[in-house]
Amino acid sequence: MTQAGPDGYQPGNIRMNLENSDLWKSFHDVGTEMIITKHGRRMFPHCNISLSGLQPNVKYVIMVEMILADNFRYKWNREQWEVGCKAEPLPPCRTYVHPDSPALGSHWMKQSVSFLKLKLTNHTLDQHGHIILHSMHRYYPRFHVIQPDSPYTVRWGNFQTFSFPETTFTAVTTYQNLKITKLKIDHNPFAKGFREDGTNMRSKRCRTTKSPKKDKKRAKYDSEVEYKSPPGLQRAVSDCEQAEGKLTLGAEEDGSSKGHGSAWFMPHSQSLHAEPLDVHGLDHSAEEQMVPSSMSYQPYRSVDYRLPSPSSSVAEDCKGCQSYECHAPDVATVPRDDTTRPVSIREHRPPTQATPSHDYRVSPEYRVSPSVDVPGPSKPSPGLLGYPHYGHYLTDQTMAGQGHGAQYRRPSLPHHHPLNPAEHAGHQHGYHHGNSAEWSQYSLFSYACW
DNA sequence: TCCGCTGACACGTTTGAATCGC
């Protein structure tokens, strides 16, 4: 299916760059936080990407979803993030389709693609189509470039996935790290009024504080402002973590977090930036492409998604495959150094536990064709029109349901949610967790709200 | 008591309609 087009086009040529990567990096260095509210809050920095390598006359759908970065809920304690406990069950809807979708490749390539209007919410019953997240959890956006088979019915044809390490963030209802607050105020025009030269320095106003608690908190913040890049910022291990006996932090603690202002343990960001992936060992035919944080990257891997034939002996294909070439590694989705992931989870998985990565290897013959109808009563053209996808697509319906003619059969997946954190984490062994097909099934088409 | 969440608030930017001048 990766046949070259008449003009020599190959799906693997699609490239995606994060336009405002420097800004993202400056936030990432401190530990990006994103406010989520009941009514929805925009991201800042917002996701702004540029695309190249698309076929100018072919329509594409661009979408973004929020992926749980790890399996933990965090808490802010003494100027750093600590693991609190296990992650809460995943919220239902985490996908946002760019308003211009579907549009010609020429449209996507002529200017950067902004996800400015994407909003995040913690309201699980949200009806506005915002992306629902849990506070105090870490996420990262993952972008999909999809080539629908039909402009009216999103029967997914080729698609590729991209993510950017520096866009990982912690969802919060109130900013925890004052440095993030300052960065936001400094860079977000809407928060201009809170800049030091602004007029809206409420904290400096004579506003009577009736709550001693708030005084205390403010004092803590003030002291934090003075606080300068503590050398030993590490992700602390909570009692909960230790009690579970799942966290092995040795690898973290021997990392060098010195001189780094991040409220996360250094190896995290370090790995993200310095050497995000074991690129050399990776199969460049994998689907998801981890786009490194610096500007002019080539995607590490480049391949269009193809679901394997149900009859193909995937397991056999992968038998004994221990190298990254065997799987379509999804390293991209998880920071290699993901310090929050207990080593034990990675390394102590039951060896016999079959993972989708084994079950669904990339097959040249099979396409992802979940036969997903465009949301809404009518078939809008131009189609998906800019709204986050709601629950029109159930994995079971779309995937398994069409399995007959659609060259696809759904694997036995966690029933509750395809991205069950535990499962997710479980797939991380060896820094990769399944191939693109796996991901396509798991996250793209599986939301209960679809 | 602590922590996370919510809603009100003030202030800024953005957007689009109304107005004006050419």
Add this chain to the structure above:
DNA sequence: AGCGATTCAAACGTGTCAGCGG
């Protein structure tokens, strides 16, 4: 009448804060 520039107000986005509840 048509077009572009300007003005203005409403809508929207933002961080802060007090208060609430678990």
